Amino acid sequence: MKPSVSFLSKELLERIVSEARDVLADVGVEVHNNDVIALLSDHGARVDTAKNRVFLPGDLIDRALSTAPRSFKLYDALGQETHDFASDQTYFTPGSAAIYVLDSDTGKMRASTTDDYVKYARIISQLPYIASQSTSMVPSDVPERISDSYRLYLSLISGCKPVVTGAFTIEAFEVMKDLQLIVRGSGDALRARPLTVFSCCPTAPLKWSDVTSQNVVDCARYSIPVEYISMPLSGFVAPVTIVGSLVQHTAETLSGVVISQLTNPGAPALYGGSPAIFDVRYETTPMGAVETMMIDCAYSEIGHYLGLPTQAYISLSDAKQLDAQAGLESSLGATLATLAGINEVSGPGMLDFESCFSLEKLVVDNEICGMMQRLGQGIVPRDDFPAVPHFQELLAEQHLLISEHTRRHLRTEHYFPGPVIDRANRSRWHEEGATTLRERASREVQRLLSEYEPYDLADEMRGELGQRMTSEAQRWDMDRLPHEEL
Amino acid sequence: MESLTALKNSVIGGDEDSAADLTQRAIDANLAPKTILDDGLIAAMTIVGEQFKNHEVFLPEVLLAARAMNAAMEKLKPLLLSQNVPTLGRVVIGSVQGDLHDIGKNLVGIMLKGAGFEIIDLGHDVTPANFVDTAESESAGVIGMSALLTTTMPAMKQVVDLVHDRDLDSRIKTIVGGAPVTAEFASEINADAYGFDAASAVDRVKELLDITQ
Numbered sequence: 109m110k111p112s113v114s115f116l117s118k119e120l121l122e123r124i125v126s127e128a129r130d131v132l133a134d135v136g137v138e139v140h141n142n143d144v145i146a147l148l149s150d151h152g153a154r155v156d157t158a159k160n161r162v163f164l165p166g167d168l169i170d171r172a173l174s175t176a177p178r179s180f181k182l183y184d185a186l187g188q189e190t191h192d193f194a195s196d197q198t199y200f201t202p203g204s205a206a207i208y209v210l211d212s213d214t215g216k217m218r219a220s221t222t223d224d225y226v227k228y229a230r231i232i233s234q235l236p237y238i239a240s241q242s243t244s245m246v247p248s249d250v251p252e253r254i255s256d257s258y259r260l261y262l263s264l265i266s267g268c269k270p271v272v273t274g275a276f277t278i279e280a281f282e283v284m285k286d287l288q289l290i291v292r293g294s295g296d297a298l299r300a301r302p303l304t305v306f307s308c309c310p311t312a313p314l315k316w317s318d319v320t321s322q323n324v325v326d327c328a329r330y331s332i333p334v335e336y337i338s339m340p341l342s343g344f345v346a347p348v349t350i351v352g353s354l355v356q357h358t359a360e361t362l363s364g365v366v367i368s369q370l371t372n373p374g375a376p377a378l379y380g381g382s383p384a385i386f387d388v389r390y391e392t393t394p395m396g397a398v399e400t401m402m403i404d405c406a407y408s409e410i411g412h413y414l415g416l417p418t419q420a421y422i423s424l425s426d427a428k429q430l431d432a433q434a435g436l437e438s439s440l441g442a443t444l445a446t447l448a449g450i451n452e453v454s455g456p457g458m459l460d461f462e463s464c465f466s467l468e469k470l471v472v473d474n475e476i477c478g479m480m481q482r483l484g485q486g487i488v489p490r491d492d493f494p495a496v497p498h499f500q501e502l503l504a505e506q507h508l509l510i511s512e513h514t515r516r517h518l519r520t521e522h523y524f525p526g527p528v529i530d531r532a533n534r535s536r537w538h539e540e541g542a543t544t545l546r547e548r549a550s551r552e553v554q555r556l557l558s559e560y561e562p563y564d565l566a567d568e569m570r571g572e573l574g575q576r577m578t579s580e581a582q583r584w585d586m587d588r589l590p591h592e593e594l
Numbered sequence: 595m596e597s598l599t600a601l602k603n604s605v606i607g608g609d610e611d612s613a614a615d616l617t618q619r620a621i622d623a624n625l626a627p628k629t630i631l632d633d634g635l636i637a638a639m640t641i642v643g644e645q646f647k648n649h650e651v652f653l654p655e656v657l658l659a660a661r662a663m664n665a666a667m668e669k670l671k672p673l674l675l676s677q678n679v680p681t682l683g684r685v686v687i688g689s690v691q692g693d694l695h696d697i698g699k700n701l702v703g704i705m706l707k708g709a710g711f712e713i714i715d716l717g718h719d720v721t722p723a724n725f726v727d728t729a730e731s732e733s734a735g736v737i738g739m740s741a742l743l744t745t746t747m748p749a750m751k752q753v754v755d756l757v758h759d760r761d762l763d764s765r766i767k768t769i770v771g772g773a774p775v776t777a778e779f780a781s782e783i784n785a786d787a788y789g790f791d792a793a794s795a796v797d798r799v800k801e802l803l804d805i806t807q
Contacts, residue, residue, distance in 0.1 A: 506700060510608075510657045518654065526649060535777065535790030 128358035175373035193417035196449025203458025233267030237477035335380035344386035379411030380419030396437030405448035423455030605638035608658025660708025688720035
């Protein structure tokens, strides 16, 4: 039995969904994209053209839900399956789109650059418990108009794992799609083996911008998976209560499902989000707040009830340093997410409300994810019965350290974290340098960077990716990409 | 020498049957028992000890290697005795008077045996006199004491004092360990060494007996 946690009774869950449907029918969503409005209107939605408001009737939502895939898979750059988003299996991916990095040497936050991104991509490709890359940082040393596609490019040439990403503009989608077509070889091959997940964010409350709604449409056309990232802020641009925030999240996310499924029935998507409570003391959106995590877990329950795989920005921290707060918020989120069965967890590596990435935190979080993998496997008997022979052996041998049973199950039953998490006795810890967690994390970052080996991407493909990216950079007056100087 | 490499690997891999078998073959091939011991068995255990320290293998692998080493020693021991080849050394171990806990002490015993030492295990609740008498009569170079309780730790000092009172300091070294025991405590009571875990106990005993392997 997989351990689980649940926050909503069936009655409450169904009431939240039903209220959200009422909101979509009576209040509607604001859409700032004429093609998307026309698409919805063509399928029977009522439109208030003056206010860009679209009212979605229940049957349209039902139709969209009936074609939305209940599961889908991701494949790495070499075509190997890495993710099966089904049931309550949990995968981790780093948090994404930080504009700052916590500098390893100075311990201070600064704008992230190509150099940071490449280091990140080299590290993430070696972390066993984080299944995908995300375009975690926005490099500040390239024009903004290519800072989204350039991240994807750097990820694809550095590491094999699939990439959770997103486009900042409508035009950028073209480049980002082309990069994927180069890796896969054709549109059909990309459709058959998705390589990325695109975050598409409605704006609270109940609004789709031109760019984000177009991104949903464009992804659906190529069957590129999306994750809808609804962000109600409880007490600010969403009701203060968790239930009220869930109604808003459900309405915003369902509107995304409708846009996607009307464009291309069967287009894959994750029922995702990045909600938060609003801390009225500091005007901040704490991702480490337990209420934020409760909203995440509860909407994942709703997503699963509606038959969709889920995603959440959880298991990240609001701390500004790799400190105790960073560890406790990340692991509390990771624990709840695993128990809630959220399928894709975006968070590792992230500090300061999703705005600052830390390579050291990433390697710490990798070990947290290792523990979560074990937690998710739950408690199952492994040759434990009948029990009497084990105890006879124990009494006869005085210990079971080398018993056949121990040897067979030790490494499945016990996860051994390290080198970051310390479990040495005090004397051995002293003997090994009496290091702090930060020092061990920093050492591990250096080790991974020195041991990095490029993956088996064909030179020809690497060249094509470079050409496509360079030609895009040249459109924005950059002749040479910074990574070529590294 | 090739056969010694295979023997070494069988010990490292914890394969007791093949360790015994390869030892017998090395004996049949007229290799000197001391060479088999030093270059095969002890060399293997030294490698496993290093791997353990570097977190490349865990305790079960070390104990399996020790078991394979013991299986090989069964074959080798009669020859070593008949040729008067000295063992690495003899160590008396036990949990101190008043202490009934012996899991840690047993682990140290297994590891020391695996490293090539001869072990005389006095069990638990061992009186100071029993420790010292035995070490003296058996010509053991080291007394290893274990305690799990802070209340029994003072018994360690009694053993150290008794060794000193009988003027045996130059012949018998003392080493202490156990969960509540610290390096500071060891030096306070004038014990010669402190082992913070079973693997470090092996290293310290080697140092006490001036063994460089």
